[in-house]
Amino acid sequence: MITLVDTTLRDGEQSPGVSFTVKEKVEIASLLSSIGINEMEVGTPVMGGNEAQAVKEIIGMNLPSRILTWNRVLERDIEAALSCGAKALYISCPVSDIQIEKKLGKKREWVKERFSKLIPELKKEGLYVACGLEDASRANPHFVLEISSLLEGLAVDRIRFCDTVGILTPFKTFELIGFLRKYIKTPLEIHTHNDFGLATANAIAGVKGGADYVSVTVNGLGERAGNASLEETVMALERLEDIKTSVDTTRLKEVSLLVSVLSGRPVGYGKAIVGDYIFAHESGIHVDGVIKAPACYEPFPPEMVGAERHYIIGKHSGISSIIYKFKSLGITINREDAAIMLPLIRRMAEEKMPLTDSELPDLYIPTLAGQRGLFY
Numbered sequence: 336m337i338t339l340v341d342t343t344l345r346d347g348e349q350s351p352g353v354s355f356t357v358k359e360k361v362e363i364a365s366l367l368s369s370i371g372i373n374e375m376e377v378g379t380p381v382m383g384g385n386e387a388q389a390v391k392e393i394i395g396m397n398l399p400s401r402i403l404t405w406n407r408v409l410e411r412d413i414e415a416a417l418s419c420g421a422k423a424l425y426i427s428c429p430v431s432d433i434q435i436e437k438k439l440g441k442k443r444e445w446v447k448e449r450f451s452k453l454i455p456e457l458k459k460e461g462l463y464v465a466c467g468l469e470d471a472s473r474a475n476p477h478f479v480l481e482i483s484s485l486l487e488g489l490a491v492d493r494i495r496f497c498d499t500v501g502i503l504t505p506f507k508t509f510e511l512i513g514f515l516r517k518y519i520k521t522p523l524e525i526h527t528h529n530d531f532g533l534a535t536a537n538a539i540a541g542v543k544g545g546a547d548y549v550s551v552t553v554n555g556l557g558e559r560a561g562n563a564s565l566e567e568t569v570m571a572l573e574r575l576e577d578i579k580t581s582v583d584t585t586r587l588k589e590v591s592l593l594v595s596v597l598s599g600r601p602v603g604y605g606k607a608i609v610g611d612y613i614f615a616h617e618s619g620i621h622v623d624g625v626i627k628a629p630a631c632y633e634p635f636p637p638e639m640v641g642a643e644r645h646y647i648i649g650k651h652s653g654i655s656s657i658i659y660k661f662k663s664l665g666i667t668i669n670r671e672d673a674a675i676m677l678p679l680i681r682r683m684a685e686e687k688m689p690l691t692d693s694e695l696p697d698l699y700i701p702t703l704a705g706q707r708g709l710f711y
């Protein structure tokens with residue numbers, strides 16, 4: 336069993352131009368919890384204002400999910416989290432030399448000192464502590480191991496390995512997580528970004544390499560090209576790797592729609608798992624196959640993610656598709672009539688794609704009236 340950590344409300348909201356209101360955050364958190372997301376990262380308390388308010392309200396809802404907040408290795412970040420009622424905290428610090436030196440103006444030693452100073456106090460309070468190793472994918476792997484061993488010694492509850500700028504491949508991810516797994520017993524989390532379109536693949540590779548937790552966001556919302564998407568990761572784990580999660584996949588489309596509307600980021604027609612057209616069939620050969628047995632051209636049934644199958648009539652349609660489509664609109668036509676309509680439908684489709692359900696019956700009426708010749 337792999338645990339998905341949804342960070343739509345933290346990393347997802349960091350997507351440029353995206354901002355959720357307190358009410359929207361509460362609504363998304365409730366929905367995520369109700370579909371079986373057991374862990375979520377909901378914000379950065381030190382930002383104060385509505386950000387802290389949303390964290391406070393979500394924690395106050397007492398959802399059955401663990402609610403985490405994002406914090407730097409700074410006392411004031413931790414104080415802000417605790418004053419929101421946080422019981423579970425990510426404590427994040429860069430571990431790559433470029434970020435330690437250029438961004439923070441510090442040395443590797445500083446990173447070790449900060450963790451060593453802060454973690455024992457948090458553990459003494461009985462808090463759940465997850466440590467985030469920012470930019471771990473560009474860090475020296477031996478330093479990542481050194482820090483991880485230090486954190487394990489401090490009894491942290493989880494270590495998050497971040498591919499902050501999305502430069503991993505599945506092969507490298509598998510190797511890096513496998514390397515850590517060999518020496519570290521503390522649960523590991525893989526956190527990936529989609530800069531090269533590999534976020535989901537890398538997340539799966541991290542799990543195969545030994546990670547117990549996976550960071551995801553709904554619709555892959557997140558900085559730059561986004562994060563590993565919740566819907567892709569869940570479906571790939573369950574369907575392709577036979578790894579169970581706690582998520583009710585039949586509600587993935589519903590969650591995707593809510594986040595798409597509230598974030599103002601439309602989901603592409605062809606987006607894996609939740610795109611509107613991924614169960615739409617047009618080409619004659621495919622439609623003919625799907626009508627006979629959907630599995631011919633579908634990797635899983637649409638109901639599994641709360642979607643529906645559509646038959647689109649267009650340039651690539653065949654006679655079977657036309658007969659089937661008209662039947663679904665309550666009109667029975669024979670093969671001869673379908674064959675007569677086919678060239679017209681193709682011609683129309685070339686000008687306007689796709690033909691809508693309301694336009695199709697209009698095409699049929701003239702053929703009934705014996706005006707077939709018109710269409711040749």
Ligand code: MN
Binds near residue numbers: 497499526528
């Ligand atoms: Mn991130």
